[in-house]
Amino acid sequence: MTTEQALYKYCLRLGDNALIQSYRLSEWCSNAPILEEDLALTNFALDMIGRAQLLLTYAAAVEGMGKTDDDLAYRRGERQFMNTLITELPNGDFAYTMTRLFFTSVYEYYYFTELQNSADDTLKAIAAKTLKEVKYHKAHATDWMLRLGGGTEESNKRAQTAINALWIYTGELFETDRTEALLQDMNIAVDMPPVKAKWNTYVQEVLLEAGLSVPAVDYMQTGGRNGVHTENLGHILSEMQYLQRAYPDATW
Amino acid sequence: MVKSAYSKEDILHLLKAIPDPEIPVVNIYEMGMLRDVLVTEDGCEVILTPTYTGCPAMGLIEQDIKMTLNNHHVPNVSVKMVHDPAWTTDWMTDVAKDKLKKYGIAPPLHSSCALDVFGHNIIQCPQCHSGDTVLLSRFGSTACKALYQCNSCREPFEYFKCH
Numbered sequence: 001m002t003t004e005q006a007l008y009k010y011c012l013r014l015g016d017n018a019l020i021q022s023y024r025l026s027e028w029c030s031n032a033p034i035l036e037e038d039l040a041l042t043n044f045a046l047d048m049i050g051r052a053q054l055l056l057t058y059a060a061a062v063e064g065m066g067k068t069d070d071d072l073a074y075r076r077g078e079r080q081f082m083n084t085l086i087t088e089l090p091n092g093d094f095a096y097t098m099t100r101l102f103f104t105s106v107y108e109y110y111y112f113t114e115l116q117n118s119a120d121d122t123l124k125a126i127a128a129k130t131l132k133e134v135k136y137h138k139a140h141a142t143d144w145m146l147r148l149g150g151g152t153e154e155s156n157k158r159a160q161t162a163i164n165a166l167w168i169y170t171g172e173l174f175e176t177d178r179t180e181a182l183l184q185d186m187n188i189a190v191d192m193p194p195v196k197a198k199w200n201t202y203v204q205e206v207l208l209e210a211g212l213s214v215p216a217v218d219y220m221q222t223g224g225r226n227g228v229h230t231e232n233l234g235h236i237l238s239e240m241q242y243l244q245r246a247y248p249d250a251t252w
Numbered sequence: 253m254v255k256s257a258y259s260k261e262d263i264l265h266l267l268k269a270i271p272d273p274e275i276p277v278v279n280i281y282e283m284g285m286l287r288d289v290l291v292t293e294d295g296c297e298v299i300l301t302p303t304y305t306g307c308p309a310m311g312l313i314e315q316d317i318k319m320t321l322n323n324h325h326v327p328n329v330s331v332k333m334v335h336d337p338a339w340t341t342d343w344m345t346d347v348a349k350d351k352l353k354k355y356g357i358a359p360p361l362h363s364s365c366a367l368d369v370f371g372h373n374i375i376q377c378p379q380c381h382s383g384d385t386v387l388l389s390r391f392g393s394t395a396c397k398a399l400y401q402c403n404s405c406r407e408p409f410e411y412f413k414c415h
Contacts (some may be wrong), residue, residue, distance in 0.1 A: 036390070037394075
């Protein structure tokens with residue numbers, strides 16, 4: 001694997017995470033339980049679309065085949081998407097969506113804090129920008145975990161059900177393979193063990209305070225980062241890519 | 253090739269007439285998005301820094317820049333997006349903050365307040381200047397704003413979040 005190939009894959013993994021979670025969050029538009037949350041969830045979706053644009057544009061530049069961010073978003077098949085599985089799972093109820101956002105935003109907060117020190121100038125700039133936005137996502141999701149956990153019996157039960165269901169998808173967030181290893185040697189990619197340690201500490205502290213518990217499960221689901229997805233991604237892509245597939249090169 | 257008849261200052265002056273599409277009371281220079289203009293042998297390059305990564309107004313701003321300069325016969329205009337350093341509300345000019353306030357939007361506090369993003373910062377009502385205000389919604393009609401209400405005059409208003 002050349003450095004360019006590794007960097008391309010690295011950018012796709014980051015970009016696809018943003019793109020697919022953005023898609024899921026935007027499904028809440030007009031469906032959230034209260035207006036304020038409708039605004040919040042779609043604001044997060046917008047931040048993630050922006051991040052996906054930057055990362056996919058950079059991936060295309062690294063690939064050097066003259067593609068655009070749209071080409072990568074609309075013209076790759078399911079097996080070529082590199083997002084983690086947690087981002088593609090259906091929204092479930094509000095507690096499920098918020099728990100997922102809690103897990104991913106805390107992860108992104110520590111991840112992009114580290115990526116700000118990348119030896120790659122573009123990734124470094126994207127990380128600094130993203131971090132400003134992710135701070136808001138993390139603060140909002142944290143408040144909701146406390147509120148759901150410490151709220152009613154029903155809200156606590158729903159949050160705990162979501163945690164139990166999503167937990168096996170959190171391991172994939174911290175996986176690394178030779179793509180990351182190659183880039184880490186050049187100080188481009190993030191060193192994962194410290195991110196994982198900080199994530200664990202923060203998540204456990206918040207859940208404890210919220211009266212929620214961390215499942216005692218060791219098995220972790222995997223595959224998305226290498227293009228092996230749940231059946232859900234295919235459904236997302238069939239809707240997201242419909243227009244470009246039916247009318248190639250259609251523009252706004 | 254005719255050498256551009258415009259200096260950097262001339263071009264900046266023309267670009268300062270372009271309003272922010274979301275908040276037309278301020279222009280793109282006052283918002284801190286317009287970073288620089290490089291005049292070359294046969295045209296010019298405009299350096300922009302987007303506010304939020306997903307800001308949907310960026311495409312429109314790029315079009316506005318090209319149209320404005322084309323209307324003044326500035327040849328070969330290109331717009332370059334520069335993301336480093338990241339845009340911050342601290343780049344907004346004092347004039348812009350004042351205009352926002354008169355427009356009914358509370359201007360951003362210093363970016364250091366973002367350390368505690370939903371903290372207990374006092375946001376002054378842009379109408380009656382009371383500090384007795386309450387946060388209604390952390391997110392508003394655009395990515396950059398939150399919704400507040402004044403407890404003194406009861407007016408709801410938008411706050412431009414520090415970033």
